Amino acid sequence: MKGQVTVQFNWIYVMVAGAAILLFFIMIITQQKEMSEKRLNYKVMNILENIFTGSTVAENTKNFLDTSGVRNEVFQFRCELDEAGGIYDVFSYYGISGSSASIESPLSVVVAPLNVKTNKMILWSMPYKLPFKVMDFLFVTSENTKYYVVSDGSSDFYIELMNSTNGLNVEFIDNVGEVEYNGEYHVRLILLESGIPFIEHEEAVPLELSVLNNDQVSAVRFHDGAVLYYVKRGDAWYVEGGNEGEWTPLVSTGSERDAVAYAALFAGNAETFRCNMMKAFKRLSLVSEVLQDKVDLMVGAYESREEYADCLSILKDDSTMYRTLSLAAQQCTTNYLACGQFTLRDQATKIYDLNQELSAAGCTRVY
Amino acid sequence: MILTKNFRQRGARVYTKAQMQMMESLVTMFIFFILVVFGIIFFFKYQQISLQEQETEMLAQQAIDISLTALFLSELYCSNGESESVDNCMDIQKLRGIEQFIDSHKQDYYFDMFGYSGIYVHQIYPEKRNWTVYEQVKTVTLENGEKVPADKEPTFFVITLRNNLGLNSSNQTVYGEFGYGYIHVEAYS
Numbered sequence: 001m002k003g004q005v006t007v008q009f010n011w012i013y014v015m016v017a018g019a020a021i022l023l024f025f026i027m028i029i030t031q032q033k034e035m036s037e038k039r040l041n042y043k044v045m046n047i048l049e050n051i052f053t054g055s056t057v058a059e060n061t062k063n064f065l066d067t068s069g070v071r072n073e074v075f076q077f078r079c080e081l082d083e084a085g086g087i088y089d090v091f092s093y094y095g096i097s098g099s100s101a102s103i104e105s106p107l108s109v110v111v112a113p114l115n116v117k118t119n120k121m122i123l124w125s126m127p128y129k130l131p132f133k134v135m136d137f138l139f140v141t142s143e144n145t146k147y148y149v150v151s152d153g154s155s156d157f158y159i160e161l162m163n164s165t166n167g168l169n170v171e172f173i174d175n176v177g178e179v180e181y182n183g184e185y186h187v188r189l190i191l192l193e194s195g196i197p198f199i200e201h202e203e204a205v206p207l208e209l210s211v212l213n214n215d216q217v218s219a220v221r222f223h224d225g226a227v228l229y230y231v232k233r234g235d236a237w238y239v240e241g242g243n244e245g246e247w248t249p250l251v252s253t254g255s256e257r258d259a260v261a262y263a264a265l266f267a268g269n270a271e272t273f274r275c276n277m278m279k280a281f282k283r284l285s286l287v288s289e290v291l292q293d294k295v296d297l298m299v300g301a302y303e304s305r306e307e308y309a310d311c312l313s314i315l316k317d318d319s320t321m322y323r324t325l326s327l328a329a330q331q332c333t334t335n336y337l338a339c340g341q342f343t344l345r346d347q348a349t350k351i352y353d354l355n356q357e358l359s360a361a362g363c364t365r366v367y
Numbered sequence: 368m369i370l371t372k373n374f375r376q377r378g379a380r381v382y383t384k385a386q387m388q389m390m391e392s393l394v395t396m397f398i399f400f401i402l403v404v405f406g407i408i409f410f411f412k413y414q415q416i417s418l419q420e421q422e423t424e425m426l427a428q429q430a431i432d433i434s435l436t437a438l439f440l441s442e443l444y445c446s447n448g449e450s451e452s453v454d455n456c457m458d459i460q461k462l463r464g465i466e467q468f469i470d471s472h473k474q475d476y477y478f479d480m481f482g483y484s485g486i487y488v489h490q491i492y493p494e495k496r497n498w499t500v501y502e503q504v505k506t507v508t509l510e511n512g513e514k515v516p517a518d519k520e521p522t523f524f525v526i527t528l529r530n531n532l533g534l535n536s537s538n539q540t541v542y543g544e545f546g547y548g549y550i551h552v553e554a555y556s
Contacts, residue, residue, distance in 0.1 A: 364531040367446040
């Protein structure tokens with residue numbers, strides 16, 4: 001009897017001790033698994049940051065990034081203005097959704113859909129010029145983000161897009177009814193200039209897209225140098241910002257390969273676009289100041305040299321235009337809609353004309 | 368119950384045997400846990416060294432990122448009107464006032480861009496000149512209270528330096544639009 005009890009007790013003792021040891025190891029393994037996942041996420045974001053930096057400086061290039069190793073992760077790109085609508089306290093970052101692995105980007109312009117989940121990321125860098133190069137914009141998209149360019153074919157931008165969007169998942173159509181859904185992660189409609197709007201507020205979305213989640217569909221409409229963003233709610237389109245919505249002006253010289261137009265096309269929503277543009281305005285105010293210093297230096301150098309009298313007279317015509325541009329750009333960093341975009345465009349045109357005049361006279365250009 | 372001597376001896380042997388068996392189990396478990404602890408210590412030491420290596424790698428990568436940003440800085444690059452800019456080139460006219468300019472905007476802009484780092488441009492030809500584009504040294508406090516610069520990772524790039532106005536540091540006319548030199552970037556850990 002005593003032996004039976006002893007044998008049973010031994011087994012119970014072994015099982016309890018064994019279970020305790022197993023639990024201990026399971027606890028360590030679980031902890032290590034969580035730490036490994038976190039570490040992997042941080043490593044991925046660091047690598048992505050390095051790739052973004054490299055891609056940004058290689059202007060006018062498209063890079064195709066294999067992200068099949070992280071195909072199940074959702075990358076989010078955010079740029080949120082402060083309460084006053086300025087960038088003083090901007091909240092801008094990109095990172096892996098659901099994790100703390102993220103990179104803050106208060107200065108660089110990274111324009112992308114709000115969420116990207118893909119096997120292949122596409123990075124496209126383009127310089128922003130007004131009229132001199134201010135900085136490089138980095139556009140991020142993916143092979144499973146579908147862009148439908150809707151146009152009657154009369155827009156110059158339409159023809160430009162046909163040539164420039166090689167490698168992107170873009171289709172050119174005449175009307176919204178031709179939109180199809182083939183399993184993409186996100187569908188963006190790009191509605192170019194036309195007499196009659198292709199979609200309107202509270203109008204039904206195409207049947208193919210109505211079954212998708214609201215955040216999987218969006219649209220941007222170009223009209224008269226401004227853009228308007230639409231979101232899907234249920235079966236209908238809604239203008240961002242309510243019934244009439246707020247048109248966001250495009251501040252650019254409107255030349256070919258206009259980085260601002262492309263930024264509007266790729267931006268997730270109106271706020272992201274304005275936020276990134278305001279970062280560009282901040283940079284514009286600084287670069288303009290540097291060029292103003294250069295102008296002052298040139299004026300000082302020419303004043304003591306008679307052979308540069310012609311160059312001096314051209315420069316002195318309006319030797320503070322860079323400072324004017326800098327001040328105008330600074331104003332734009334407080335509130336996009338209060339920004340005097342016509343002042344910026346006018347100043348940019350004057351600066352361009354001055355530079356051309358200097359070049360024609362055989363003088364050193366400012367930029 | 369009266370226990371006979373034989374019975375007492377047998378009982379004692381049984382008790383001793385049981386005690387020995389229990390001791391055996393305990394010692395086995397003790398040694399097992401010692402081995403597990405050794406394994407854990409070894410693993411964490413390995414992780415620590417691995418983290419240090421990663422930190423060094425990240426510092427090197429950070430240095431490269433800062434160098435790339437500095438090389439293509441819009442405030443300094445050699446523009447070419449509407450054409451593509453000149454690669455790996457800096458405009459001397461822009462360099463002249465850059466240190467003061469960047470210093471005045473360090474807190475609100477350039478610190479976010481360059482962090483704790485130093486960016487220096489050195490001209491070798493046609494004359495030796497130096498410019499400090501940006502400098503924000505990171506210091507660490509030693510045990511004796513002394514403050515010393517933190518570890519840094521230097522990188523160097525050869526660049527051309529364009530002198531549109533043809534003036535040297537003494538404001539004398541020099542010939543040849545381009546000189547050459549190098550950019551020296553130090554990233555602090």
